Amino acid sequence: MNLEAQWIVGFVDGEGCFHVGISSHLEMTRKVQILPEFTVVQHKDDVQVLNALKKYFGCGVVRVNHGDRLSWRVRKMEHLSEVIIPFFEKHKLKSRKRQDFEKFRDVVRIMKDKVHLTDEGEKRVKRIASMMNRGRRR
Amino acid sequence: MNLEAQWIVGFVDGEGCFHVGISSHLEMTRKVQILPEFTVVQHKDDVQVLNALKKYFGCGVVRVNHGDRLSWRVRKMEHLSEVIIPFFEKHKLKSRKRQDFEKFRDVVRIMKDKVHLTDEGEKRVKRIASMMNRGRRR
Numbered sequence: 001m002n003l004e005a006q007w008i009v010g011f012v013d014g015e016g017c018f019h020v021g022i023s024s025h026l027e028m029t030r031k032v033q034i035l036p037e038f039t040v041v042q043h044k045d046d047v048q049v050l051n052a053l054k055k056y057f058g059c060g061v062v063r064v065n066h067g068d069r070l071s072w073r074v075r076k077m078e079h080l081s082e083v084i085i086p087f088f089e090k091h092k093l094k095s096r097k098r099q100d101f102e103k104f105r106d107v108v109r110i111m112k113d114k115v116h117l118t119d120e121g122e123k124r125v126k127r128i129a130s131m132m133n134r135g136r137r138r
Numbered sequence: 139m140n141l142e143a144q145w146i147v148g149f150v151d152g153e154g155c156f157h158v159g160i161s162s163h164l165e166m167t168r169k170v171q172i173l174p175e176f177t178v179v180q181h182k183d184d185v186q187v188l189n190a191l192k193k194y195f196g197c198g199v200v201r202v203n204h205g206d207r208l209s210w211r212v213r214k215m216e217h218l219s220e221v222i223i224p225f226f227e228k229h230k231l232k233s234r235k236r237q238d239f240e241k242f243r244d245v246v247r248i249m250k251d252k253v254h255l256t257d258e259g260e261k262r263v264k265r266i267a268s269m270m271n272r273g274r275r276r
Binding site for chain 2: 001003004005006007008009010011012013014015042043045046049052094095096
């Protein structure tokens, strides 16, 4: 299956998710783990779409998500920062998901610059993350 | 918002629904109503995407679907048959939704030829409809 950039943008406008997970890890120095991830979830019948995305971008993993559903997930900072983000900077999302993408990009940049390891940076990331996804509708 | 064909294909691969509704109407001659419809549902924040689709295809209506969700819906036989179906014949869907589209197209053709008004034709439509959407996964 060969994908075109605009098809990917349309599909991600519908099915993609830019998410920043924040969880407590008391054993870690900063007690908090920030985990940006980009995922696309599909019914297992459509695993070939996920594999085609993985092949197109050359990164991420396809795995069982929940029940009959599989996900293609990119978590590696290097891949987010060098592959995924430049793609969606070049090929703009058309839905409001673009707002999530832009916040996601900001978090990845903060983390790349290690600013999230300061109190102020961590606060900034938490503030941005709270406005993403369903948060921006509240 | 200007849409490109491949963006639409990707978006519909994710968010589109080709559906054939079949309901009993005892007052009608054949007692049964067959209603093919193509819909895209979005959160109201993304109404501009639905309006852009409506504008691109020049048909269908945008209306409240349920709660915070709106849909762009095409039901007119003429629009399905002359606009929507030719578009997706030219620009092929990449996900398994293509199978739903092909069954949907078959039903619309049967109806255009009035074959659904015979017992055999009605049976055929019901059989096809039962294999669409979640049905094809059973």
